[in-house]
Amino acid sequence: MRLLLAPILLAGTMFSAATATYAQEAAPATAAASQGAKPEIGTFGFDETGMDKSVKPGDDFYGYASGGWVKNTPMPADKAMYGSYIILRDLTTERLRGIIQEKQDDPSSKLGRAYATFMDAAKVESLGMAPIQPWLAKIRGLTDRKGYSALTAEAMQMGIYGPILPWVWTDDKQPERMILQIDQGGTGLPDRDMYLSDKPAFAKIRADYVAHLGRVLALAGETNVEARVAAVMALETEIAKAQWTREDASDMGKTYHKFTLAETAQFASPALNLQTVLKAAAPNVTEVLVREPSWMTAMTQIVDKASLEALRDQMIVRSLDSLAPALPDAVEAERFAFYDKALKGTPEREERWKRGTTLVNAQLRDEVAQIYVQRYFPPEYKAAMTDLAKNLLVVMGDRIDKLDWMEPVTKAKAKEKLKGFVIRVGYPDKFRDYAGLEVRDGDLFGNVIRANRFEFAWSVGRTERPTERSDWYMSPQTVNANATYNRLEITFPAAFLQAPAFDPKADPAVNYGAIGAIAGHEISHHFDDQGAKYNEKGILANWWTPKDLAAFDAAGKALIAQYDAYEPLPGEHVKGEFTLGENIGDLAGLTIAYDAYQRSLNGKPAPVINGYTGDQRFFLGWAQFWRVKQREEHLRQHLLTDAHSPATQRTWVVRNLDAWYKAFDVKPGDKLYLAPADRVRVW
CATH class of the missing domain: 3.40.390.10 (Collagenase (Catalytic Domain))
Structure with missing residues (x-):
């Protein structure tokens, strides 16, 4: 595509x-x-x-x-x-703003409820970090490597950017059916070269990213973060070394590798087991395309060698960055400060109505x-x-x-x-039907999580079915x-x-x-x-x-x-x-x-x-x-x-x-x- x-x-x-x-x-x-x-x-x-x-x-x-x-x-x-x-x-x-705002006074409209809930910044601030605390507690409760695969599967369904990037589309060799595809992930910087290149501009980006990791952990309530962010950065650098170049990763011939669910057992370590992840997140899947198999093999080994603390810290950072629009303004401001201001040079954030319109448009x-x-x-x-x-x-x-x-x-x-x-x-x-998506007044975090789960379930539900044109x-x-x-x-x-x-x-x-x-x-x-x-x-x-x-x-x-x-x-x-x-x-x-x-x-x-x-x-x-x-x-x-x-x-x-x-x-x-x-x- x-x-x-x-x-x-x-x-x-x-x-x-x-x-x-x-x-x-x-x-x-x-x-x-x-x-x-x-x-x-x-x-x-x-x-x-x-x-x-x-x-x-x-x-x-x-x-x-x-x-x-x-x-x-x-x-x-x-x-x-x-x-x-x-x-x-x-x-x-x-x-789109006009269309969505018109629905704010309609109690039956999911569009109106979703937008009004996002725009109620005072309510979001009053709740603080409380909505995400149960999820953070689950991450902090990871004390066994075998639990990391289940945590990864749940994060995928919640819309959290993690070690495995799933998406569903038409099978390149059987275009009459849909298939789940796995792309390489595991890094917070946009490209592997940002970890590996010795160019001065990338050295500055790495320094800014390490600072970002520390500030996000602090926003999550963590302390003594300096050594911890160094461990996360070291983990991601090893992952970057294993990632395919953009040239190879965009080559359709090189990236077609189909595996049955049983065959995905080869991508496994005590910490990260692809088969376990798929069974938990996409139980209807019997085949999968692993687009960069050498990376997937290396990823399981790298994650297994990492400390549990580094894996927990990385998941905490990914959770706050991925779910920032549903959290207090300080979290979204920090995400913007790195990903938009430091990386792209954007001086100011968009107004809240623009961010709300973008979010609701994506959900519905x-x-x-x-x-x-x-x-x-x-x-x-x-x-x-x-x-x-x-x-x-x-x-x-x-x-x-x-x-x-x-x-x-x-x-x-x-x-x-x-x-x-x-x-x-x-x-x-x-057009799609959103009857199964629940949107509640005053529950921004819950709305975002439910929308992400709804979208993931809809997408995965299309796998191994006839292509819907x-x-x-x-x-x-x-x-x-x-x-x-x-x-x-x-x-x-x-x-x-x-x-x-x-x-x-x-x-x-x-x-x-x-x-x-x-x-x-x-x-x-x-x-x-x-x-x-x-x-x-x-x-x-x-x-x-x-x-x-x-x-x-x-x-x-x-x-x-x-x-x-x-x-x-x-x-x-x-x-x-x-x-x-x-x-x-x-x-x-x-x-x-x-x-x-x-x-x-x-x-x-x-x-x-x-x-x-x-x-x-x-x-x-x-x-x-x-x-x-x-x-x-x-x-x-x-x-x-x-x-x-x-x-x-x-x-x-x-x-x-x-x-x-x-x-x-x-x-x-x-x-x-x-x-x-x-x-x-x-x-």
Whole structure:
């Protein structure tokens, strides 16, 4: 599965050969919708006031398109990064607040009760740490290693980040069924390199983290914490050494390892026994995917060698950090001070209403979603976006036909894969029922624990059952898009389909440059370095000839080298291999979208608007969506942990498209100029 943006899923119409002709004819729907209507942004859907025309497009297309906005837009104090899609998220949060607050006076509404209970800060403070004390007492009562597995299982169900990270999704080799998957955990810092690298910035992060561990233990009522936090840090450093790199952990071929419940007995020590954990937390599970088995083996041994005190202390810290929104303000403030201020550079916390809206939206997302889509997602948006995406699928098929490096047998399989694509726009055709979730007045901690248990039970309850196609990984009120390899799906939630990503009233060139390229990005993910490993049925299986695979890998290596050369911070480069899939998505997505835009013109020349040609407006639409400001601390963490390149470098992918050179008269000597032979072309 690939998302368009890092975090910070109606099943669409199945695309088939029968719909291809319609998709071509329906493509101008976006243009028709824009006639006589005013776009949300600027004269034609682009913010010209945010440009910096003192910058040559060929030197820095990001600066040319968005430099004025970057210079003149203040960074909100509660943000680590800010830009187009963050603004969309803020708008969505405001709308969700309105939906949730309307329910506060309705005694029958779980939304209203949940939100009112969170907003009653005085009640939360009066209760203090009393609500979590029974759980802390259970942790402190761990006096036998054999009890750690049961404690781990209960923590998982409570939503506490622990040594094992479970999630449920479609089985890569049996996409008709769901399976429980286990990912590596056990560390409190976002990446293994933060424990192991000798870079000064990471040394400071480690010092800040040790201080955080001590303050959290103190908030839990512990004393004499200095030596104790050193033991926790030593434990996590050993775990980090065993963890897989992000490159390996995101490789779908390397991470598929299925075990029966009986076979999980190999991952066992007196302290941590995976089979025991699974039997307690997910008793219906008979098979599991352990994505990083060497780590799992090492984890059981590392935990067994650790002192019981270190294991208890680590669990206490994880409990307070994970459940901070349900605890007194001092706990949430400490969590923010490290994870947002120290790690990301964010000066201030969000207002309480924003945090409450986020929490309640997560607990009752489908209940919120039904109101959101009725109120803010017009049917014509769904129709226009679906037509645009269908047009892109046709173009992708045409491009596959014309590839000179792919053999006919592989082309035929690629085209067959395209026929199976599902386009999902706006919202699912079935929403979840929360009848079994109890929400009590005045019991914030209990509400959070019950919601976490409800979510865990629902998720685990889907394992080893037929895949439910109505399940969406993301809610309709999510500002993002994604591709799901093993379901052959591309998904565009309702909240994402707003300007500047998508505006049916805007010039088609801008729409194709923004949402068109994003849709192309998601389509191409099914053919990127990971998506290409899935066949026409969504099964993880090789369907490429050796010659085709070699040609594809060669193009990927060229793109890796291009991105490796980018240095967003002194001494800090983009990781070309780690970001390869997303960079392929950007390059292919923009390429497909450009062809689709040309197709939508039906052979007629594009109008010139405000002095900009259609091609210029297309590329400006792409650049505007990636308009982002980022604090240095956040950018540093982004380069280490995010599979997406930073916004500036995502914008620069234009340098691989011949049409961009012609549109902006880019010449040799310009900083972004690439000779034709050096421009990377994949799809």
